[in-house]
Amino acid sequence: MSPATILVLAMSMSMDAFAVSVGRGAAMGRPRVSEALRTGMVFGLVEAATPVIGWAAGLAASSYVEAVDHWIAFALLGGVGVHMLASAFFAREEEEAPRGRSLPILLATAVGTSIDAMAVGVSLAFLDVNIWITAAAIGLTTFIMSSGGMLLGRLVGARFGRVAEVVAGVALVAIGATILIEHLSA
DSSP states (O other): OOHHHHHHHHHHHHHHHHHHHHHHHHHHSSOOHHHHHHHHHHHHHHHHHHHHHHHHHHHHHGGGSGGGHHHHHHHHHHHHHHHHHHHHHHOOHHHHOOOOOSHHHHHHHHHHHHHHHHHHHHHHTTSSOOHHHHHHHHHHHHHHHHHHHHHHHHHHOTHHHHHHHHHHHHHHHHHHHHHHHHHHHO
């Protein structure tokens, strides 16, 4: 996987956390920088861990599905992308901005937004990637985007988060399609 693809993947995986962070920032009014950094840290650590978990599960099953691994990667990435698009277009307003500031609520929100990263991790097991570099890129990108999203939320509100989620969904579908096309044309 090229560095550009890893960057696009990291940004795509970070968009749902970014969208939630924008919503949280808008709901909190004027979040402090320390609150934004705490949010970024929690989201980043969880988002970095989940693709590794998915990758390990996918690696365990890879010998059984080697003939169709490109289709699995396409289906998982495409499915996550379509899910992100659907949630961006059909999300209810009250789901957008969790209002609690407690660590358990923040952690639950981070886990909820990182389930897609676990599915992507499964698909990465079928590709030639360094999972540690990819997971670190996803975690760092999520930290930066979530922290910035909290601070941005007080300026632009929750609507901008939906746009970010649409862009991320389209990018994931495109990555999945590229994997499929590259494998079928080889």
